[in-house]
Amino acid sequence: MKLITYDEKEQIFHLSNNRISYLIQIEEENIPAHLYFGKRIRRYHHHFQYPRTDRSFSPNPPFSEERQFSFDTVMQEFPGNPGDYRTLSYELLHETGSRVSDFRYYDYTIEKGKPKLSGLPATYINGQEEAETLTIILKDQLYDLYLELSYTIFADQSVITRSNRLRNESDEQVFVNKLASLTLDFAGRPLELIHLNGTWSKERMMMREAITPGIKLLGSTRGSSSHHQNPFAAIAAPETTEDQGEVYGFSLVYSGNHQTTIERDPYDQVRVTMGINPHQFSWKLAQGEQFQSPEAVMVYSDQGLNGMSQSFHSLFQDHLVRGNYQYAQRPILANNWEATFFDFDEEKILAIAKEARDLGAELFVLDDGWYGHRDNDDSSLGDWVEDKNKLPNGLAGLSRKVHEMGLKFGLWVEPEMISEDSELFRQHPDWALQVPGRGKTVGRGQFVLDFSRQDVRENIYQQLKNIFEEVPLEYVKWDMNRNMTEVYSTLLAADQQGETAHRYMLGLYEFLERLTTEFPAILFESCSGGGGRFDPGMLYYMPQVWASDNTDAVSRMQIQYGTSLVYPISSIGAHVAAVPNHQTGRITSLETRGNVAMSGVFGYELDLTHLSDEEKELMKQQVAFYKEHRQLIQYGSYYRLKSPFEGNQASWLFVDEKKTEALVFYSRILAEASTAFHVLKLTGLDPNKEYIVEGQIIGGDELMHLGLYIDEDMWGDYASKLIYLKEVD
Numbered sequence: 001m002k003l004i005t006y007d008e009k010e011q012i013f014h015l016s017n018n019r020i021s022y023l024i025q026i027e028e029e030n031i032p033a034h035l036y037f038g039k040r041i042r043r044y045h046h047h048f049q050y051p052r053t054d055r056s057f058s059p060n061p062p063f064s065e066e067r068q069f070s071f072d073t074v075m076q077e078f079p080g081n082p083g084d085y086r087t088l089s090y091e092l093l094h095e096t097g098s099r100v101s102d103f104r105y106y107d108y109t110i111e112k113g114k115p116k117l118s119g120l121p122a123t124y125i126n127g128q129e130e131a132e133t134l135t136i137i138l139k140d141q142l143y144d145l146y147l148e149l150s151y152t153i154f155a156d157q158s159v160i161t162r163s164n165r166l167r168n169e170s171d172e173q174v175f176v177n178k179l180a181s182l183t184l185d186f187a188g189r190p191l192e193l194i195h196l197n198g199t200w201s202k203e204r205m206m207m208r209e210a211i212t213p214g215i216k217l218l219g220s221t222r223g224s225s226s227h228h229q230n231p232f233a234a235i236a237a238p239e240t241t242e243d244q245g246e247v248y249g250f251s252l253v254y255s256g257n258h259q260t261t262i263e264r265d266p267y268d269q270v271r272v273t274m275g276i277n278p279h280q281f282s283w284k285l286a287q288g289e290q291f292q293s294p295e296a297v298m299v300y301s302d303q304g305l306n307g308m309s310q311s312f313h314s315l316f317q318d319h320l321v322r323g324n325y326q327y328a329q330r331p332i333l334a335n336n337w338e339a340t341f342f343d344f345d346e347e348k349i350l351a352i353a354k355e356a357r358d359l360g361a362e363l364f365v366l367d368d369g370w371y372g373h374r375d376n377d378d379s380s381l382g383d384w385v386e387d388k389n390k391l392p393n394g395l396a397g398l399s400r401k402v403h404e405m406g407l408k409f410g411l412w413v414e415p416e417m418i419s420e421d422s423e424l425f426r427q428h429p430d431w432a433l434q435v436p437g438r439g440k441t442v443g444r445g446q447f448v449l450d451f452s453r454q455d456v457r458e459n460i461y462q463q464l465k466n467i468f469e470e471v472p473l474e475y476v477k478w479d480m481n482r483n484m485t486e487v488y489s490t491l492l493a494a495d496q497q498g499e500t501a502h503r504y505m506l507g508l509y510e511f512l513e514r515l516t517t518e519f520p521a522i523l524f525e526s527c528s529g530g531g532g533r534f535d536p537g538m539l540y541y542m543p544q545v546w547a548s549d550n551t552d553a554v555s556r557m558q559i560q561y562g563t564s565l566v567y568p569i570s571s572i573g574a575h576v577a578a579v580p581n582h583q584t585g586r587i588t589s590l591e592t593r594g595n596v597a598m599s600g601v602f603g604y605e606l607d608l609t610h611l612s613d614e615e616k617e618l619m620k621q622q623v624a625f626y627k628e629h630r631q632l633i634q635y636g637s638y639y640r641l642k643s644p645f646e647g648n649q650a651s652w653l654f655v656d657e658k659k660t661e662a663l664v665f666y667s668r669i670l671a672e673a674s675t676a677f678h679v680l681k682l683t684g685l686d687p688n689k690e691y692i693v694e695g696q697i698i699g700g701d702e703l704m705h706l707g708l709y710i711d712e713d714m715w716g717d718y719a720s721k722l723i724y725l726k727e728v729d
């Protein structure tokens with residue numbers, strides 16, 4: 001089946017598979033106009049034309065005879081021409097000082113497959129037949145500048161990916177001040193915005209609001225995708241629920257500064273623009289050079305938010321995550337951070353590891369504090385040599401002992417950072433991001449290394465390589481604990497300083513590509529003070545992410561629920577921690593802490609040497625339960641049932657591909673006397689199958705339509721349960 005067709009007479013491109021259609025029309029003025037994105041259209045009959053009317057103060061393009069065509073009102077694919085006063089997709093600064101460009105349709109290509117993006121993470125295909133790519137080429141009217149707009153449609157996904165490239169074939173140099181990854185215009189209809197806002201320890205809080213006239217701006221200027229605003233947005237019909245209705249999801253495959261604007265114009269058209277944040281950005285493009293935008297993913301669902309999330313999950317799982325662990329069950333780990341913080345020695349670590357092994361955990365992770373003289377967070381970043389005071393037998397000795405216990409060994413690193421109190425800083429003070437002559441802003445007592453510099457990356461690479469070669473390691477946690485300030489690189493020319501933040505990201509990606517290629521057996525978990533860089537860019541290199549430094553089970557219900565909107569469960573790191581919780585002071589039962597952590601990639605992060613026998617027994621049961629259902633949890637289909645953002649309940653469900661088994665998580669968050677009779681209706685089951693539920697046989701149709709009385713037997717605050725369903729043989 002052809003996925004992309006071009007109707008030459010009408011000049012219409014139609015990208016479609018069995019689920020979705022995307023229509024572009026080369027309009028009057030040789031402008032690629034947007035017609036439609038949504039549920040599959042069999043055949044387009046050219047009826048949906050831009051309503052031509054003369055709107056005062058909406059100007060007409062040069063030399064146009066009609067007054068009815070204006071860039072200000074037409075829906076477009078990549079707007080930037082004069083006369084469109086809405087959010088534009090690009091802005092170029094020409095040698096003359098002019099910021100006016102005038103790109104018109106020039107040519108197109110349609111190819112099988114999906115080309116790679118050089119230097120940037122992106123979704124990939126496993127065979128040419130899996131996708132087709134359309135590239136629409138626009139040319140500026142004055143200069144030999146070409147804009148290439150690429151659209152890939154996958155044969156079996158409700159997804160279109162986009163990226164754009166500017167080629168400079170003129171004899172002038174041009175500055176790219178903005179180049180978005182996508183623009184999508186919606187014809188007038190009421191719409192709502194869903195996005196994931198937050199801060200440290202409160203990542204990816206789900207927000208939903210009406211799109212009102214004007215501009216809503218979401219983004220990060222922190223040099224990372226950030227805790228504060230995930231590079232994701234969704235546009236939904238007001239009536240859309242978790243299970244029904246239309247929704248469009250947008251996700252940027254990028255880990256640096258990003259921006260999404262949502263603009264409703266006076267004619268109720270909505271324009272979504274997503275890409276690198278233009279804040280303090282500019283890129284000098286000399287003759288013969290090209291600039292490539294990151295990739296943006298667009299998902300369409302007519303099956304509500306769950307449908308959208310499942311599309312993201314399967315795309316990211318099958319076409320973004322790579323390496324040995326792509327489909328592998330992720331090990332249950334024990335991490336010493338919240339158990340010891342910086343205060344440990346080999347004996348203490350081995351004691352925790354031994355307890356972890358006895359519980360049935362599979363991997364022990366040594367967190368921050370093992371190198372230099374790192375007894376607090378003021379020193380040693382950049383000096384990646386073990387502290388022999390804490391580890392007299394070195395990392396290799398410790399790793400050997402952990403392996404002898406039957407556990408895998410993992411290590412924490414924070415390679416992008418430098419402490420003022422470090423040998424590295426004493427030798428290379430210019431390696432930190434800084435503006436000469438100005439003070440350097442401090443974050444967690446540290447500076448950011450200038451990863452745009454090749455010499456900096458090489459030094460850190462060699463240090464890590466030495467460790468990774470000498471120490472038997474199966475896992476690495478890659479942390480990043482502050483945001484950028486004084487974004488200036490001492491090696492770049494003055495007119496290229498606007499490139500620093502993006503060059504940093506390109507440098508980081510190059511580093512990660514090299515490292516993960518050289519050490520394919522290592523499972524990498526990305527982290528940035530928890531989930532400060534939980535984005536598809538990092539997922540391309542590291543299949544897991546430590547979702548948040550907030551280990552409180554009740555907070556985690558929201559964090560993990562919000563995260564699941566976009567990211568697959570196999571990527572969401574979740575641990576049982578001690579109570580009172582370190583971040584909130586809340587006391588929750590071990591059972592609820594386990595149930596929440598078992599809804600992600602499971603582990604323990606508390607001092608296991610101080611447990612009662614009952615706690616140990618319960619933990620052993622949790623570990624055994626998780627091992628038994630790990631495949632279902634990590635790789636099953638995930639459905640959200642009750643939102644902890646909306647009420648006193650949180651619930652979700654994992655179902656296997658054949659719908660033969662399922663696992664329900666349910667929590668009634670705060671206790672109530674004389675509580676209402678709550679019914680939980682399940683989704684995603686086979687209505688024609690019978691399931692065994694807590695010893696009783698119940699039809700899939702009954703579970704989905706009648707539901708279950710769910711919290712009659714619950715007592716006390718923060719109660720939760722897991723219910724396992726299995727098809728009757």
Ligand code: DGJ
Pocket residue numbers: 337367368412479481527528529530546548549
């Ligand atoms: C922040 C991480 O999110 C924590 O898990 C821990 O690794 C600390 N950094 C260590 O400094």
